[in-house]
Amino acid sequence: MRLRHLLLPLLAAPLLTACVNDGATYEIDNSREHVLSLIREQPYFWDSKVNLFFVVSRMPSCMRRHSLGVGTEKTKVEVYQVPSGAFIIKAGKKMYATETQTCESWAKMDSEPAEGMGTLMGTFRLKKGELVFVKEEPADKPAAEE
Numbered sequence: 618m619r620l621r622h623l624l625l626p627l628l629a630a631p632l633l634t635a636c637v638n639d640g641a642t643y644e645i646d647n648s649r650e651h652v653l654s655l656i657r658e659q660p661y662f663w664d665s666k667v668n669l670f671f672v673v674s675r676m677p678s679c680m681r682r683h684s685l686g687v688g689t690e691k692t693k694v695e696v697y698q699v700p701s702g703a704f705i706i707k708a709g710k711k712m713y714a715t716e717t718q719t720c721e722s723w724a725k726m727d728s729e730p731a732e733g734m735g736t737l738m739g740t741f742r743l744k745k746g747e748l749v750f751v752k753e754e755p756a757d758k759p760a761a762e763e
Contacts, residue, residue, distance in 0.1 A: 636659045636660075636661075636662045637657050637658070637659035637667050637690055638657070638658050638659065639656075639657055639747075639748050640654055640655060640656040640657065640748065641654065641655055641741050641748045641749050641750045642654040642655075642750060643696055643738065643739060643741075643750040643752075645717065650674075650675065650676040650677070651674070651675045651676070651717060652672075652674050653671065653672070653673060653674075653696060653704065653706075653717075654671070654672040654674070655669065655670070655671055655672075655685075655694050655741040655748065655750075656669070656670040656671075656672065656682075657669055657670075657688075657690070657748060658670070659690070665689055665690065666687050666688070666689060667687070667688055667689060667690055667692070668684070668686075668687060669684070669685035669686060669687070669688045669692065669694070669708060670682050670683065670684055670685065671683050671684075671685050671694075671706055671713070671715070673704075673715050673716075673717055673720040673723075674717070674720065675717040675718070675720060678719075678720075679717075679718075679719055679720035679721070680720060681720040681721060681723070683713070683715070683723040685706070685708045685711065685713070686708070686711060688708060688709060690743070691742075691743060692708060692709055693708075693709075693740050693741065693742045694706060694707065694708045694740065694741040694742075695707040695708075695737060695739075695740050695741075696737075696738045696739055696740070696741070696750075697734040697735040697736060697737055697738065698735050698736050698738050699730070699732070699734075699735035699736075700735065702716065702717075702718075703715065703716045703722075704716065704717070704738075705726070705730070705734055705735060707734075711725070712725070712726040712729070713725055713726060714726055736753075737753045738752065738753055739751050739752040739753045740753070
């Protein structure tokens with residue numbers, strides 16, 4: 618009977634490791650105090666759905682966590698910056714507007730703004746099984762010298 622109590626947790630351990638609970642960060646202006654972060658939480662290992670949360674932070678002034686709703690482990694989240702300095706977050710087909718002055722604004726958008734999405738700053742996505750933020754390279758980047 619004692620052996621069964623020892624083996625049961627060991628057999629269940631691989632099932633629990635399948636859960637996703639990770640995050641990645643975009644450092645605005647290469648500052649650790651001014652960031653946008655994506656957090657993914659998978660409550661049940663048998664369900665492919667993950668809860669997506671977005672953290673807007675400009676320390677020490679503000680930090681807020683907002684829900685992006687439900688996605689999958691492979692949902693890409695794009696970050697755009699508009700000329701006013703605000704950000705548009707696109708997760709799948711859902712879009713939200715936010716800012717980092719007070720970190721409080723979080724508005725769901727029904728459609729793309731008439732003035733456009735702004736500049737694509739980068740994308741949160743899986744790379745070799747790990748969630749990372751991949752910065753967008755400027756289109757007018759000069760060719761590498763030989």
